[in-house]
Amino acid sequence: MRLKNILQLGIKELRGLLRDPILLLLIAYSFSLSIYTGASAMPEALSRAAIAIVDEDRSPVSGRIALAFYPPYFVVPRLISAAEMDSRMDAGLDTFALDIPPNFQRDLLAGRSPAIQLNVDATRMTQAFTGAGHIQSIVTSEVNEFLSRYRSGGTLPVDLALRARFNQQLNKSWFGAISNVISSITMLSIVLTGAALIREREHGTIEHLLVMPVGPVEIMLSKIWSMALVVLLASSFAILVVVKGLLEIPIEGSIALFLLGTALQLFATTCMGIFLATVAGSMPQFGMLLMLVLLPLQVLSGGVTPRESMPEIIQIIMLAAPNTHFVILAQAVLFRGAGLSIVWPQLVALLGIGAVLFYFSLRRFRQFLR
Template sequence: MRLQSSLGTIWRLGIKELWSLWRDPVMLVLIAFSFTVSVYTAATAVPETLHHVAIAIVDEDHSPLSQQITAAFYPPQFIPPAMIGHEEVDPSMDIGRYSFVLNIPPNFQRDVLSGGAAEIQINVDATRMSQAFTGNGNIQRIVLDEIETFLRGRNPSMAPPVDLVLRARFNPALEKSWFGGLMEIINQITMLSLILTGAALIREREHGTIEHLLVMPVTPAQIMLSKVWSMSLVVLAAAALSLNGIVRGLLQVPIEGSLPLFFTGATLHLFAMTAMGIWLATLARNMPQFGMLMILILLPLQMLSGSTTPRESMPRFVQDLMLAAPTTHFVELGQAILYRGAGFEVVWPSFAALLVIGSIMFHLSLRRFRSTIGSMA
């Protein structure tokens, strides 16, 4: 009976939190933006991705090989190449008309067939640094592949003895939008879990409603649990809508694994992060201070968790240290489930780690919350 009464109190306090959030238009706009526009732009606006890049070709050879190379540049990576003269190269690149200009010299095919020193020039607009780096490598690969294909057609004996076949698993077309969209949802779950719970506590302190709670027959644990379940529910609902509407629907990204399994892991992650959000809110006196504290915590959690760069490329000390962060295990299980279709038998260590970390974070936050309420009473 006592447990049922306690659960009822937690339920009613959580409903109060949901009504408070509903009356906060700024937070509602933030939630909508984070799981729609932010997810879509993270998936499509990757700066190093080649998409309809302007390229021009100076063909001074006019041979079958040069025509074959020209035909190899097509959408969606490149727009159809513009054929220009040698005298147009510098003026057109000075005004930014083309990102790349490929110069095929006279007698290029003859030099290739004779085994002589065949040279080809790539002019790159390096002010577009990320795109220039990626495009330079792609153009070199395209040109070399076309030359090899041309030589095989002329002389099959020139084919190399080993044929290297590339097999890209889980993302056959190497679509970067598949990675960007899903990782952004994982990052937004982490960010909003901190913001919503911390803002809920600070909002009560600023509006004076925390004093009302102190005179009611409720415990600090009930207050914390009400904020945890209500804000977690909002984040999970928004993430589910974004995953199905934006990622699956608009971006056409296939989801390999079990969504219920992923959201179970997300629930454990939210348990840890919402507790952390309450802990930060007890340290801050107002929302600006909370925002500064959150940036100091959130950026390292996201940058070092493996969501932007592989953990294997980080120093060993950083890898070991980040095992104490819930984001590391959430990114691992998210990538395993959503990308590779992993089952519980693969991701259970991450689930266990999140449960342990979440329990510790909740205990520490509850102690801090109790001391803060005690000083206000």
């Protein structure tokens, strides 16, 4: 094995990538606009939800409730009549419609428990779940403050002091941005290496390589370092420019340590891409295999939901996936500012998984060349 051959073959891969505008567009989109939109339009976050209020009481307490809804969680409430409520919701103009009944304040002061009707457009699932809880909390708080002027409020036996660490604002876009960066790193590394190998087979250039004084290890390593370098540079741009610059998400830990983990992750996933390309007979088959591999890697690795909430058998199986360890490393370094003394087990795990994938990919690649 000669390093000069690996270098020259890798440069050839980079030149081939530069002549493929579709892949270049995919790289640019995945590490810029995809991350920005995925973070700024997180579906779980309640942002500028449309709400209308039917105030049939016209009392001070109903006015307090109407004034309690304001941006950024809700738009300024629109006061409508009871006849407009159903038609506006049918037209999709309002996600929430709050109906305050007549004599609401009088019943409150009389010690009764009047009911307020909240209509929710459940087709907007994420806002429906989170928004209903917000509205209930706001209405309860305003009513309690109003009643405290007339009656003594009860004192809570315990005062719970909430201290949110690493994300004091509980901003879900922070999690979404890093999750999208991890997904793009995994997807592009597999796609680029697999597409490079399949493209050579379809164009017939793989036969030209076989008559040259280069071995399978040199060919495979050239594809690994060249495609990994492209994704590593793109992920650096995403972290520094998109995440830290445009989205203004603070990075607590060392970016260099994160990029070291990214390099080990790319070593594993590029080997995986070569393995899948040798199994697939064509680009459409490679795309189908990619879907079967990417979905479990992204959904079950802890990048979408915490691993602790998954069945124990799934947690054990996914320890064999590089994404599981990379998600733990990325969140620990970028969010919590963890150092090498904390994330070294994940680095070792990524290196070990990458070595195993390299071994099996090389065996399969040698069979593919015969």
